[in-house]
Amino acid sequence: MTPTNLAQPQRQQTQLVMALRACAGAFGLVFLYSSGYNLFLLAPSIYLLQIYDRVMSSRSVDTLVMLTLIIAVAVVVGSTLDIVRRAALSRIGSWLDHRLRPDVLSASFEYASRADSSVAADCYRDLASLRQFLDSPASALLFDIPWSPIFLLLLFLVHPLLGAIGLLSAIALLSLALLTELATQQPIAQANLSLSRSYVRLATALRYIQVIRAMGMQDGAAQIVYRDAERARKAQDTAMHRTEIILGFSKSIRTLTQILVMGAATWLVLADNSSPGIIFVSSLLLGRGLAPVEGAIGAWRSFAFARNSFNRLNKMLILVSTQEDPRTIPVPDPSGLILDNVGYAPPFADRPILKGVTLHLLPGDCVALIGPSGSGKSTLGRIMAGVLHPTSGCTLLGGVEISALRLCGDTRHVGYLPQDIELFGGAIKDVIGRLDGADPIRAIEAAKLVGLHETIMRLPQGYETDIGEGGNLLLRAQRQQLGLARAAYGNPSLVVLDDPNSSLDYEGERILYNAIERMRSRRMIVVIITHRMGVLPITNKIAIMRNGMVNAFGESEHIYDTYLRPPSPTQTLEGKAAL
Numbered sequence: 173m174t175p176t177n178l179a180q181p182q183r184q185q186t187q188l189v190m191a192l193r194a195c196a197g198a199f200g201l202v203f204l205y206s207s208g209y210n211l212f213l214l215a216p217s218i219y220l221l222q223i224y225d226r227v228m229s230s231r232s233v234d235t236l237v238m239l240t241l242i243i244a245v246a247v248v249v250g251s252t253l254d255i256v257r258r259a260a261l262s263r264i265g266s267w268l269d270h271r272l273r274p275d276v277l278s279a280s281f282e283y284a285s286r287a288d289s290s291v292a293a294d295c296y297r298d299l300a301s302l303r304q305f306l307d308s309p310a311s312a313l314l315f316d317i318p319w320s321p322i323f324l325l326l327l328f329l330v331h332p333l334l335g336a337i338g339l340l341s342a343i344a345l346l347s348l349a350l351l352t353e354l355a356t357q358q359p360i361a362q363a364n365l366s367l368s369r370s371y372v373r374l375a376t377a378l379r380y381i382q383v384i385r386a387m388g389m390q391d392g393a394a395q396i397v398y399r400d401a402e403r404a405r406k407a408q409d410t411a412m413h414r415t416e417i418i419l420g421f422s423k424s425i426r427t428l429t430q431i432l433v434m435g436a437a438t439w440l441v442l443a444d445n446s447s448p449g450i451i452f453v454s455s456l457l458l459g460r461g462l463a464p465v466e467g468a469i470g471a472w473r474s475f476a477f478a479r480n481s482f483n484r485l486n487k488m489l490i491l492v493s494t495q496e497d498p499r500t501i502p503v504p505d506p507s508g509l510i511l512d513n514v515g516y517a518p519p520f521a522d523r524p525i526l527k528g529v530t531l532h533l534l535p536g537d538c539v540a541l542i543g544p545s546g547s548g549k550s551t552l553g554r555i556m557a558g559v560l561h562p563t564s565g566c567t568l569l570g571g572v573e574i575s576a577l578r579l580c581g582d583t584r585h586v587g588y589l590p591q592d593i594e595l596f597g598g599a600i601k602d603v604i605g606r607l608d609g610a611d612p613i614r615a616i617e618a619a620k621l622v623g624l625h626e627t628i629m630r631l632p633q634g635y636e637t638d639i640g641e642g643g644n645l646l647l648r649a650q651r652q653q654l655g656l657a658r659a660a661y662g663n664p665s666l667v668v669l670d671d672p673n674s675s676l677d678y679e680g681e682r683i684l685y686n687a688i689e690r691m692r693s694r695r696m697i698v699v700i701i702t703h704r705m706g707v708l709p710i711t712n713k714i715a716i717m718r719n720g721m722v723n724a725f726g727e728s729e730h731i732y733d734t735y736l737r738p739p740s741p742t743q744t745l746e747g748k749a750a751l
């Protein structure tokens with residue numbers, strides 16, 4: 173299954189859902205703390221009633237002191253429970269972060285390689301957003317909301333008229349909460365989108381900062397990043413202003429209801445001979461009943477952001493997890509590489525880049541993939557390397573689908589040197605060893621295979637030399653050689669080299685050709701994507717590509733003589749004479 177759209181609804185157990193389920197006990201505890209906290213919030217109401225009913229009638233100072241002490245203890249216990257539940261929510265957030273970070277990181281890598289790297293980066297950030305939400309006061313509010321009806325019920329018990337006023341007010345506030353959702357949904361989604369775009373653009377600009385500075389494009393690049401950040405800010409402002417307006421209304425409703433309840437309670441005291449305490453008790457109960465609803469309107473943006481983060485992260489985990497079980501995939505036998513009717517069309521493209529490519533390469537084969545620019549060579553190379561999934565047909569290495577080999581984590585079956593080289597890591601031994609806790613012996617073996625060992629040993633720190641961010645401390649030719657060693661690490665069955673000699677001088681090319689000979693002698697299949705014809709003599713097969721198809725494929729000599737050999741002067745003269 174190819175993930176293209178995170179908007180599809182899915183139902184499946186993901187690591188996120190399972191981790192949340194594992195927290196059920198902890199959430200239950202938070203619920204208990206919250207219940208205790210909300211119960212203790214009743215203390216001031218009870219206190220007032222007791223003052224009116226007992227102290228005022230008995231005029232007993234001792235009762236007043238005792239009551240005050242009891243209520244003071246209740247208030248301290250209530251505040252402590254509030255602190256404890258917030259600390260517990262924060263601990264849950266930290267635990268979730270710790271438990272899910274590795275899974276989310278690898279799922280983000282997977283999603284980035286299969287679909288969209290910017291969405292993958294967003295999903296990675298979503299985990300932090302969820303943790304931030306659990307750290308914020310908004311998360312505690314969720315546990316107060318169930319208490320809202322209980323306070324309103326108590327108000328009903330005090331007097332049905334007071335309860336009815338409270339209920340109507342709660343309904344009005346809930347409608348405003350709903351209105352907040354409707355009014356802020358679109359700007360919040362827009363803010364999310366623009367913010368993530370600006371992050372992606374910033375990352376790209378920082379990656380190419382040397383070129384940007386050299387060409388004097390700094391201001392233009394800043395403008396591009398700034399434009400999206402501005403859009404995000406404006407959308408956030410819109411959401412905030414709408415929330416503020418609705419919050420203003422809700423405050424008015426709340427104050428009016430408060431006055432109404434106190435007025436009605438006073439009327440009840442006068443008309444019904446009720447205790448005067450109900451004036452303050454009803455006001456307090458109403459306040460407690462409406463506070464979570466009103467708080468929810470204020471915290472709506474936090475809820476919406478947290479919900480978006482949860483949904484997006486969960487969907488990415490679902491899409492990435494719909495894979496074959498890697499443990500069931502066997503190690504390939506040496507039956508070679510088979511491309512059967514391979515087609516590829518990028519998402520949303522109107523025409524395919526590759527159309528029905530069929531090739532069969534045997535162990536020890538070295539094939540040159542040549543053809544005009546844009547004919548689809550690099551795309552085919554990426555498919556062979558398992559970086560891209562073909563949209564039709566299959567690519568089998570030793571009878572196993574290449575993308576499945578990559579997913580089983582045993583990447584040693586395939587080596588890949590991309591056009592942009594893209595080195596990643598710090599010390600040379602780690603770069604060559606594919607960041608796999610590099611076995612230095614094997615890294616040295618790979619360096620020797622590609623003829624780089626002596627060069628590395630001449631460096632003051634040898635294999636421990638740091639290559640700088642992305643290898644920026646190295647010459648391009650050296651980066652290319654290092655990329656070649658990385659591709660050869662672990663004796664893979666297939667090595668795909670995209671433009672491996674583009675930066676090499678004569679000596680560099682000689683070393684490369686020797687390296688390829690050695691790879692072939694180890695029965696590796698070597699695919700060379702190139703524009704340089706000088707590489708053809710070391711190949712035994714050539715494939716010529718045009719318009720996403722392989723036009724000609726066969727033994728190098730035959731293909732060269734038939735399609736590539738320039739006509740000799742005599743042939744040209746004979747041709748002219750014939751004319």
Ligand SMILES: Nc1ncnc2c1ncn2[C@@H]1O[C@H](COP(=O)(O)OP(=O)(O)OP(=O)(O)O)[C@@H](O)[C@H]1O
Pocket residue numbers: 518521525543544545546547548549550551552
């Ligand atoms: N992700 C993509 N989305 C849309 N089109 C793409 C994508 N990647 C490549 N293409 C297009 O597919 C075509 C083939 O690209 P590809 O890089 O495979 O060609 P190539 O033969 O390797 O070219 P070159 O020799 O210049 O490297 C080009 O027209 C390119 O613009």
